[in-house]
Amino acid sequence: MDREHLVRQIDNDLGAKLADLAKRGPKRVYLTVEPQHSLEVNRYLYERGGRLATATGVDCPDWIEVCYHYCFDALNVVVTVKARAYKPACELDAVARVFPGAAFIEREIQDLLGVKFIGHPDPRRLILADDWPEGVYPLRRDYCHETHTNTGRAISPDHGRARVLSALRRG
């Protein structure tokens, strides 16, 4: 089996469940899925021999995007599943139900971004301290360092300095 074959197979088997399938160069494939299909698509990739390298949570305006990165080592390709957890509930099915390798990273995303992973076998905190306030998520874009709260309004960690400088430099 080669890369092209894998992509064709993914498209054939999952096509209806994918909101988008994008190839960026020969070695990177990005799949976008709605939350109800996340578990099935993840299970499919794991069972086809994908190794979950990790997952990245990204805070977007209307949802938290959880990007599960699967390495297909023998084929030299990384397939990323972008599952959207819509705000305010931010719920996704836990992939840790399928294999334990997903457990730690889902706990981390739950702590830092507030995604609730339904059916997670061990949903205890992983990263945050025991006395960290409930419901405050430090990696969200609206997290304020001074008040230690989520303000509901996107602020960059440096109060916009980076973005203003960047815009000025570009003219």
Next chain:
Amino acid sequence: MEEPEFFQLYVEGERVVDADVRLSYNHRGMEKRCETLTYDQIPLLLARICGICSASHPMACANALEDLCGIEAPPRAQYLRTIICELERIHSHLLWVGLAGHFIGYNTVFMWAWRYREPVLDLFERFTGNRNHYENFKLGGVRRDIPQEAIPEILQAVDDVEKPTLMLTRAVLDDPVLGVRLKGIGILSEDDARRYCVTGPTARGSNLPIDVRRDEPYAAYGWVDWNVVSQPQCDVFAKAVVRLLETLESIKIIRQCLQKMEPGEIDNEPRSIPEGEGIGHAEAPRGETFHYVRSDGTNYPLRYKARAPTFVNLPSFKASVIGAELADAMLIVAAMDPCYSCTERMAVVDRGRNLEGLLTTKDLLQLSHEKTARLLKHHGIRPPQWES
């Protein structure tokens, strides 16, 4: 990134029956910090994730950023990157061999392994100006070149590293005490290795021959001749064998790089960063480091994710320690070569006897040393006298 960890072991008598691990006592918030740094500054911060993998994270970062920009570094820069990454693997694996020796009360191994590691650090100093934290990686290339006329001298230094490493490798592999003490303990089956998604020597010691250097060749790994070392036994000894033999492969790679490298450019910096996303991974001494970056086209990333290998290797502890003896618990953790500064202590709960208490590293070392001594007596072996 996380450092100290806390293991809670449930035992019945001497047997471990369940295990739990807590981490993140020392979270540094580096991913959040990256959102305020320019793409030129990020590799410098990422080098600080670890004092030992301080080439691997910037390497993965360079791969991710180059994936985002769709560029490649010039060949000479690729060779220089490879040499630094492999020197790092040698000194990291020698450090591990020394520590493993110490954990079983075999301090001769500890002394010699760390002694042979020193010349590698000296080589680093000549290459990059620093024994650790090399600061040589950047988007599009490397920051410092080495003079072409210094190469014969460096080749000589590599030879000087190879001889004792070979001697140490043979001595460790043939040593009856180490064989008796490390074989058959801490089994992580191939199936469990896959379920826990482990990487690096932890995977290769469990019969999963995965290695980013071969599977997605970056830097100069595709241009030189070397082998992926894997072992089918799945125990602690298999992981030791993988690390020792890998060290010799690293020397092979470095020598070829030095010979093949031709004078040329070392930097191919892009004019600007496009909007989009990039993924880069690299094989650190402990396994795969995985980086993801998302850009909105400004000088600062929207999101930067860095995953160190211990984050995926550590949970597999639960699979390999259950059923083991308490005296082996520390060795089994050490076999993953977890990257943290201080495992302060372990909590032990004896379910049968209703005992509960904290054991320190010292207690666990003592238990491990006592077991080695017992085995030596049982097999009638006297520890061999080592010579230089």
